[in-house]
Amino acid sequence: xxxxxxxxxxxxxxxxxxxxxxxxxxxxxxxxxxxxxxxxxxxxxxxxxxxxxxxxxxxxxxxxxxxxxxxxxxxxxxxxxxxxxxxxxxxxxxxxxxxxxxxxxxxxxxxxxxxxxxxxxxxxxxxxxxxxxxxxxxxxxxxxxxxxxxxxxxxxxxxxxxxxxxxxxxxxxxxxxxxxxxxxxxxxxxxxxxxxxxxxxxxxxxxxxxxxxxxxxxxxxxxxxxxxxxxxxxxxxxxxxxxxxxxxx
Amino acid sequence: xxxxxxxxxxxxxxxxxxxxxxxxxxxxxxxxxxxxxxxxxxxxxxxxxxxxxxxxxxxxxxxxxxxxxxxxxxxxxxxxxxxxxxxxxxxxxxxxxxxxxxxxxxxxxxxxxxxxxxxxxxxxxxxxxxxxxxxxxxxxxxxxxxxxxxxxxxxxxxxxxxxxxxxxxxxxxxxxxxxxxxxxxxxxxxxxxxxxxxxxxxxxxxxxxxxxxxxxxxxxxxxxxxxxxxxxxxxxxxxxxxxxxxxxxxxxxxxxxxxxxxxxxxxxxxxxxxxxxxxxxxxxxxxxxxxxxxxxxxxxxxxxxxxxxxxxxxxxxxxxxxxxxxxxxxxxxxxxxxxxxxxxxxxxxxxxxxxxxxxxxxxxxxxxxxxxxxxxxxxxxxxxxxxxxxxxxxxxxxxxxxxxxxxxxxxxxxxxxxxxxxxxxxxxxxxxxxxxxxxxxxxxxxxxxxxxxxxxxxxxxxxxxxxxxxxxxxxxxxxxxxxxxxxxxxxxxxxxxxxxxxxxxxxxxxxxxxxxxxxxxxxxxxxxxxxxxxxxxxxxxxxxxxxxxxxxxxxxxxxxxxxxxxxxxxxxxxxxxxxxxxxxxxxxxxxxxxxxxxxxxxxxxxxxxxxxxxxxxxxxxxxxxxxxxxxxxxxxx
Ligand SMILES: Cc1cc2nc3c(=O)[nH]c(=O)nc-3n(C[C@H](O)[C@H](O)[C@H](O)COP(=O)(O)OP(=O)(O)OC[C@H]3O[C@@H](n4cnc5c(N)ncnc54)[C@H](O)[C@@H]3O)c2cc1C
Ligand code: SF4
Ligand code: FES
Numbered sequence: 003x004x005x006x007x008x009x010x011x012x013x014x015x016x017x018x019x020x021x022x023x024x025x026x027x028x029x030x031x032x033x034x035x036x037x038x039x040x041x042x043x044x045x046x047x048x049x050x051x052x053x054x055x056x057x058x059x060x061x062x063x064x065x066x067x068x069x070x071x072x073x074x075x076x077x078x079x080x081x082x083x084x085x086x087x088x089x090x091x092x093x094x095x096x097x098x099x100x101x102x103x104x105x106x107x108x109x110x111x112x113x114x115x116x117x118x119x120x121x122x123x124x125x126x127x128x129x130x131x132x133x134x135x136x137x138x139x140x141x142x143x144x145x146x147x148x149x150x151x152x153x154x155x156x157x158x159x160x161x162x163x164x165x166x167x168x169x170x171x172x173x174x175x176x177x178x179x180x181x182x183x184x185x186x187x188x189x190x191x192x193x194x195x196x197x198x199x200x201x202x203x204x205x206x207x208x209x210x211x212x213x214x215x216x217x218x219x220x221x222x223x224x225x226x227x228x229x230x231x232x233x234x235x236x237x238x239x240x241x242x243x244x245x246x247x248x249x250x251x
Numbered sequence: 252x253x254x255x256x257x258x259x260x261x262x263x264x265x266x267x268x269x270x271x272x273x274x275x276x277x278x279x280x281x282x283x284x285x286x287x288x289x290x291x292x293x294x295x296x297x298x299x300x301x302x303x304x305x306x307x308x309x310x311x312x313x314x315x316x317x318x319x320x321x322x323x324x325x326x327x328x329x330x331x332x333x334x335x336x337x338x339x340x341x342x343x344x345x346x347x348x349x350x351x352x353x354x355x356x357x358x359x360x361x362x363x364x365x366x367x368x369x370x371x372x373x374x375x376x377x378x379x380x381x382x383x384x385x386x387x388x389x390x391x392x393x394x395x396x397x398x399x400x401x402x403x404x405x406x407x408x409x410x411x412x413x414x415x416x417x418x419x420x421x422x423x424x425x426x427x428x429x430x431x432x433x434x435x436x437x438x439x440x441x442x443x444x445x446x447x448x449x450x451x452x453x454x455x456x457x458x459x460x461x462x463x464x465x466x467x468x469x470x471x472x473x474x475x476x477x478x479x480x481x482x483x484x485x486x487x488x489x490x491x492x493x494x495x496x497x498x499x500x501x502x503x504x505x506x507x508x509x510x511x512x513x514x515x516x517x518x519x520x521x522x523x524x525x526x527x528x529x530x531x532x533x534x535x536x537x538x539x540x541x542x543x544x545x546x547x548x549x550x551x552x553x554x555x556x557x558x559x560x561x562x563x564x565x566x567x568x569x570x571x572x573x574x575x576x577x578x579x580x581x582x583x584x585x586x587x588x589x590x591x592x593x594x595x596x597x598x599x600x601x602x603x604x605x606x607x608x609x610x611x612x613x614x615x616x617x618x619x620x621x622x623x624x625x626x627x628x629x630x631x632x633x634x635x636x637x638x639x640x641x642x643x644x645x646x647x648x649x650x651x652x653x654x655x656x657x658x659x660x661x662x663x664x665x666x667x668x669x670x671x672x673x674x675x676x677x678x679x680x681x682x683x684x685x686x687x688x689x690x691x692x693x694x695x696x697x698x699x700x701x702x703x704x705x706x707x708x709x710x711x712x713x714x715x716x717x718x719x720x721x722x723x724x725x726x727x728x729x730x731x732x733x734x735x736x737x738x739x740x741x742x743x744x745x746x747x748x749x750x751x752x753x754x755x756x757x758x759x760x761x762x763x764x765x766x767x768x769x770x771x772x773x774x775x776x777x778x779x780x781x782x783x784x785x786x787x788x789x790x791x792x793x794x795x796x797x798x799x800x801x802x803x804x805x806x807x808x809x810x811x812x813x814x815x816x817x818x819x820x821x822x823x824x825x826x827x828x829x830x831x832x833x834x835x836x837x838x839x840x841x842x843x844x845x846x847x848x849x850x851x852x853x854x855x856x857x858x859x860x861x862x863x864x865x866x867x868x869x870x871x872x873x874x875x876x877x878x879x880x881x882x883x884x885x886x887x888x
Contacts, residue, residue: 033527043749047793047794047795059316062532065320065321066320112461118461128430131423133427136377136424142393146387146391149387159384162325190382
């Protein structure tokens with residue numbers, strides 16, 4: 003099959019970027035989207051042209067390193083897929099595709115399609131953990147956890163930290179990402195001890211990193227590759243209000 | 252240099268406790284004077300970085316991804332083993348130790364394996380405390396399943412994303428220490444050399460992958476948790492950027508490389524579908540708990556799987572290995588698949604796959620149970636292949652997966668370079684000639700969290716008076732210069748052969764002759780081909796762009812340059828070992844019914860190779876002594 007690619011090229015965070023057109027032919031439907039970029043990059047390398055920089059690692063939808071907005075949609079046209087899982091069978095022969103980086107103030111462009119998502123790490127640093135040190139743990143079966151609670155905690159813990167929710171949100175809010183971690187830990191008995199500090203620290207860090215506020219539109223949950231649920235945002239708001247009410251001050 | 256494994260005295264079951272009782276530890280007040288560099292933020296490196304930082308050392312952690320949460324441990328699906336005996340099915344530390352030794356075909360070090368089984372119990376406690384949502388029974392207690400090569404249920408799991416959940420816990424522990432300012436992270440950094448001063452590892456040379464800047468970093472000790480190098484086969488279950496470079500550079504500076512040719516070829520990956528494919532996605536081995544593997548009895552069968560009646564199906568694992576059936580260890584399962592495919596019974600358009608069928612399990616347990624156990628794997632399968640595996644069998648195929656070989660380490664996990672330690676998949680220690688499923692998340696995690704923090708102190712206790720290590724020395728100068736020269740050399744070639752193309756060709760040579768089955772002629776041919784390819788690489792590689800910023804082609808080329816050398820050592824190692832053991836199957840050394848023929852008289856050793864300036868490698872043998880177990884013929888029949 004044939005595709006026309008319009009790809010965002012930008013030298014670095016400070017320079018201005020632009021769309022550059024590349025015509026691709028002899029593609030097969032079984033190729034993944036990133037394999038098509040591999041082929042394109044090979045042809046650029048032979049010509050001595052700088053290759054297109056894009057992020058990826060596991061190529062199986064679990065590491066969260068791949069990004070890309072394809073035709074206006076974070077992680078491409080299929081909902082709940084990552085870009086690396088997107089195959090060319092999702093497009094029609096002759097299509098024109100616009101390929102851009104994840105755009106948000108908190109995600110500065112490094113080059114071309116690569117962005118810096120350190121701001122998400124900073125939110126986790128603020129409190130997205132249980133402060134137990136290696137060696138402190140009690141016997142694992144000492145605290146029974148209801149099957150359904152463990153499964154529900156897993157649903158939230160499944161977030162891969164890709165940032166597609168942010169790239170999709172019209173406010174560039176990371177609410178879904180933050181709420182997934184808050185919910186994961188608040189649901190489990192081990193995580194309940196620090197729930198009040200955690201939610202306040204993380205929500206503050208989210209705002210300090212320049213992410214926007216959530217207006218409950220729900221676009222994030224439509225693209226999220228791990229199907230993190232909007233109800234987690236409700237849980238986060240509950241946890242936050244609960245923490246404020248319980249606040250010692 | 253003679254190898255000294257430093258195995259503590261005493262009975263096997265007391266060795267680790269004896270070691271802990273006698274080892275030197277560093278006074279808490281002195282720890283902040285000591286700098287440690289950890290390369291790798293997976294379960295092994297990340298666990299080490301977090302635990303060492305908790306102890307109060309100054310830790311710097313380096314990794315090439317953009318966040319520590321993305322290291323390839325994240326991709327592990329099936330589970331992690333521990334001898335908790337929650338199932339009352341006769342499991343204990345000894346049985347787990349024995350299963351691992353036997354699974355490794357009696358080619359691993361008893362003391363290390365026993366220790367891994369011993370501390371496995373603590374790891375589950377640790378991970379639960381960190382918030383890992385392991386699968387639970389309705390009673391609220393932890394649930395277990397079985398993995399290949401064992402008869403008990405000792406595998407803990409979090410749906411099909413166990414690695415991700417363990418890594419999240421480890422990442423969060425790291426982030427907690429970043430906040431506490433005892434841990435500093437260097438993301439998007441690639442380690443290109445190690446610096447030795449007065450015979451000790453004292454630092455590294457790294458390239459900042461965003462700015463292209465070559466940096467020097469010094470420390471009192473260096474820890475490598477750099478993962479496996481299975482990506483040498485190009486098509487593998489590893490991440491695209493996984494590499495062997497850090498280990499290889501250390502090897503060239505004096506670290507011995509042990510059993511490099513022992514690569515696990517995983518039986519249940521997705522088959523290659525086309526020429527452009529870049530990755531073989533794994534379908535977790537846990538699927539073999541409920542899935543049945545078969546091929547059509549008729550060669551070149553054209554009917555769809557659903558139309559092939561029972562009597563025309565060959566459940567070849569159940570047929571050949573009635574005791575273990577579909578749960579035989581990986582090497583056995585992969586070889587058996589290869590045998591059927593070579594005999595013309597492969598399925599799929601390229602005839603490079605076998606069926607993994609859930610029909611019986613769905614009939615017995617219902618779709619919902621299967622969904623809860625493996626839902627995300629079935630979804631992943633459908634995303635890649637567009638096939639619904641609840642309705643028709645999966646097609647699976649063997650793929651390069653795990654490096655049993657790695658840097659040689661002693662009982663303290665120290666390499667032959669004093670001050671350089673290796674943890675996780677980067678070392679060679681625990682899996683012998685074949686790794687059991689769910690044992691390597693375990694090994695990586697316990698190495699990092701429980702073992703290394705206790706052994707590195709023995710080394711560091713002699714460093715408290717050393718003072719800050721300077722990067723302003725001839726050794727750093729020299730190492731930086733050679734890294735820069737290599738970068739410039741790669742950019743100057745301006746050839747016509749893209750990096751991926753050469754890598755693919757290397758992968759083909761390796762998969763043909765240095766993978767599931769090997770023979771003398773093939774290995775010699777492979778060595779010739781690898782050398783030719785290496786020459787072609789240095790004459791004709793196409794690397795565009797420059798070094799002053801991100802340049803993914805340059806990164807890939809540097810890794811491939813190292814792979815082209817590692818490949819040769821792998822073939823040399825396989826050639827040297829004139830026996831079959833575990834994943835190392837020599838066609839010229841097999842029994843009449845096609846099973847591996849071990850030679851304990853001549854090969855009861857680990858091969859540790861010393862770099863000899865690229866001329867040749869020097870072989871050192873670490874004899875393996877079995878005091879507790881008697882090596883037997885590994886039979887799963
Ligand atoms: C698809 C898949 C499924 C698996 N499933 C299971 C399972 O179910 N159970 C099980 O027990 N095991 C499983 N394994 C094996 C297990 O996941 C790995 O062996 C283990 O996670 C390795 O951990 P590690 O910390 O040693 O390395 P990794 O997690 O691979 O981490 C390597 C780290 O080193 C860094 N690094 C490497 N080279 C450099 C360099 N040159 N410069 C800077 N940084 C560098 C990387 O950035 C990364 O942080 C699986 C493996 C794969 C590939
Ligand atoms: S919530 Fe979903 S979209 Fe957002 S970072 Fe997590 S996995 Fe990605
Ligand atoms: S590359 Fe890992 S999720 Fe896409």
